[in-house]
Amino acid sequence: MKMKLFVLGAMFGALGLAAGASAADKIVVVKAGKLVDVVAGKVLTDQTIVIEGERIAAVGPRASTAVPAGARVIDLSGATVLPGLVDAHTHLTGNPTQHGYASLGVSDIRSALYGAHAAKVTLEAGFTAVRNVGAGGFGDVALRDAINDGELSGPRMRVAGYALGIQGGHCDNNLLPHDFHYVEKGVADGPWAARAKVREMAKYGADVIKICASGGVLSKGDEPGAQQYTLEEMQAIVDEAHKLGRRVAAHAHGASSIRDAILAGVDSVEHASLIDDEGIKLARERGTYLVMDIYNDDYILQEGEKAGMLPESLAKEKALGQLQRDNFRKAYKGGAKMAFGTDAGVYPHGDNARQFRYMVQYGMTPMQAIQAATINAADLLGWKDRIGSVSVGKYADLIAVKGDPLADPAELTRVNFVMKGGAVVKDQAAGAR
Missing domain, CATH: 2.30.40.10 (Urease, subunit C, domain 1)
Incomplete structure (x- = not known):
């Protein structure tokens, strides 16, 4: 009995020392x-x-x-x-070498596993928080939870799940022929269907709602400047999301889609490539953040063909890239709030900081560019009390x-x-x- 007490005492003493060491x-x-x-x-x-x-x-x-x-x-x-640093526009489950038709051979599970690698690379590049604005199969939700539970190394994450859009639009998958009858799981046409889709994203773990207000560059069969979601649809989405405590990020290249997204009350406009004076004024007056990815034009034009990007996508980027950079300067000088976001996943993960050079080249001071990637981005994520x-x-x-x-x-x-x-x-x- 004395021996048992001695052993137990030694064990508790060792635990006490371990606890003390842990506290120190x-x-x-x-x-x-x-x-x-x-x-x-x-x-x-x-x-x-x-x-x-x-x-x-x-x-x-x-x-x-x-x-x-x-x-x-x-x-x-x-x-x-x-x-x-904080990147407010990433796709961690996106592989930059598998665009276009090459993406059809990638399962949601495989994308999520790739995301585990991308998360580690992103963190080690100095980005300790990201907002992930779209992933298939709720892969970004799973990635966020695994990081939060200490199972994987990666940044703090706000995630969107599926991006919402119209049938045949930028957030649908238009690569397959009619025979497959495939519609992306984020597609919702009409205000009430869009509200239901917001509820579904929230149900399955989305922190933020991503919508496609306009066409895009890397999608098939649409034009970046063309509006897709209507003002009425976007108002329904924003109303539902805000009721559920979720912010809304709107992919919008064209001037009319930017205007209506801001009028609908979105929290940020992504890309904003063709923003005009009215859009800049509205963004400034309403406090809407602009998140303009002005680095990845380099990667798309230099590496896009090898990465599987469609010829029409390369043509769209050639027409849009410099305009976006010029409008970044106009928006900054016009007093719009700006947060750092790069569209990581279009280009290789970990290269996020290459964008700082362009933000300075197109009008910001180095300090302002850093602030866009720290206090501004933290504010946009709703985490200004935690990070930034x-x-x-x-x-x-x-x-x-x-x-x-x-x-x-x-x-x-x-x-x-x-x-x-x-x-x-x-x-x-x-x-x-």
């Missing part, structure tokens, strides 16, 4: 040589970030911010630290680069340190320990 390990201190304060829009030097568990407990100058005893110290004094800045109470989602991203936005394509929720995901930073 939960305090992490990051020493930042430079820290990009996206809220104030300036760079701070010699900062200390104290992290308890998943969240930031303190941020301040190194000289006046105490380092708790026993804390793990990560020395990034030779680097620039930023909040984790290095602030007390927010998740400890941090990245670091060796150089100065305000002098050269390309530095953000070379992220060498990533932390998500206080856990180090990637550490290639010189001097980190």
